[in-house]
Amino acid sequence: MTVVRTVLGDIDAAEMGITYSHEHLIIDGGRPVELFPDFLLNDVDAAVEELASVTALGLRTVVDAMPCDAGRNVLKLAEISRRAGVHIIAPTGLHHERYYDSLHWSRVASADEIADLLSADIDQGIDERDYGGPLVRRTPHRAGVIKVAGSLNRLSGLEEKVFEAAASAHNRTGCPILTHCEEGTAGTIQTDLLVSHGVDAGSVALSHVDKVVDRGYHRELFDRGVFVEYDQAFRWPKENHTLKLLEWAAEDGHLNQVVLGLDAARRGYWRVHGGSPGMTYLLDHFIGAMTERGLDTEVQRRLFVTNPALMYSFSQS
Numbered sequence: 178m179t180v181v182r183t184v185l186g187d188i189d190a191a192e193m194g195i196t197y198s199h200e201h202l203i204i205d206g207g208r209p210v211e212l213f214p215d216f217l218l219n220d221v222d223a224a225v226e227e228l229a230s231v232t233a234l235g236l237r238t239v240v241d242a243m244p245c246d247a248g249r250n251v252l253k254l255a256e257i258s259r260r261a262g263v264h265i266i267a268p269t270g271l272h273h274e275r276y277y278d279s280l281h282w283s284r285v286a287s288a289d290e291i292a293d294l295l296s297a298d299i300d301q302g303i304d305e306r307d308y309g310g311p312l313v314r315r316t317p318h319r320a321g322v323i324k325v326a327g328s329l330n331r332l333s334g335l336e337e338k339v340f341e342a343a344a345s346a347h348n349r350t351g352c353p354i355l356t357h358c359e360e361g362t363a364g365t366i367q368t369d370l371l372v373s374h375g376v377d378a379g380s381v382a383l384s385h386v387d388k389v390v391d392r393g394y395h396r397e398l399f400d401r402g403v404f405v406e407y408d409q410a411f412r413w414p415k416e417n418h419t420l421k422l423l424e425w426a427a428e429d430g431h432l433n434q435v436v437l438g439l440d441a442a443r444r445g446y447w448r449v450h451g452g453s454p455g456m457t458y459l460l461d462h463f464i465g466a467m468t469e470r471g472l473d474t475e476v477q478r479r480l481f482v483t484n485p486a487l488m489y490s491f492s493q494s
């Protein structure tokens with residue numbers, strides 16, 4: 178079987194079903210919330226309730242994208258998975274450096290030392306204390322994706338080290354890699370660095386790249402063999418450029434390299450907190466808009482089911 182590692186254990190990729198490829202079910206405080214109070218998503222009951230309306234529409238798997246020491250809480254993710262009846266892929270990795278203070282361990286650790294920590298989250302179990310350090314208490318819940326982040330149009334020196342560590346952890350464990358592209362940029366630079374360190378581009382997904390509405394940029398990404406993760410669908414004020422990019426990908430024959438998510442990392446996006454559009458958006462709005470543009474049920478199945486199963490499978494060594 179092709180293995181996908183969820184917070185409650187390994188499953189066959191064929192069991193994933195409809196998948197949201199970049200979400201935030203828990204952001205349990207930390208620097209992201211200090212900077213942006215609306216990021217606070219620490220309530221298991223609220224997540225379970227928000228998810229109930231989406232599982233009613235067929236959602237089966239959610240990829241959580243909050244990595245080490247930035248509000249991750251693996252025990253809460255495991256509880257949500259059990260109570261909501263959805264598979265959750267929990268992350269290891271490091272977020273953008275703005276989410277860590279100036280003395281954070283990630284700034285002084287070597288790439289090898291960081292790779293050791295990420296690999297242990299994947300092989301042994303995520304630290305209950307979220308690598309807030311120095312004490313580590315491993316849970317039975319293992320990480321199934323490595324999340325790392327780059328800067329606008331570039332990778333900083335620190336980010337290059339972190340990407341190198343992610344590549345090393347991927348090479349040791351087979352765990353897939355999900356990246357944050359600042360304003361959608363630098364996807365080519367990120368991919369080239371990972372591939373130069375031995376990562377198969379087919380195990381990499383680049384988040385938020387639909388912020389860059391440039392057909393040539395997306396062709397460059399597709400040519401490298403990576404997945405793109407489009408998650409801006411509900412944010413466009415007028416014309417939906419995410420749909421436009423999907424049409425271009427269809428014309429160019431690259432729909433087998435696209436996965437979809439919401440990245441709804443704010444209380445203001447959750448219906449249970451009085452916000453909108455709610456986590457149902459992709460399945461109760463966007464799918465209809467796709468159908469109207471000729472992106473039919475076969476395409477939808479590819480983006481929500483087939484592609485995530487390929488992307489989030491562990492590579493066999």
Ligand SMILES: [Zn+2]
Pocket residue numbers: 199200201242440442
């Ligand atoms: Zn995110």
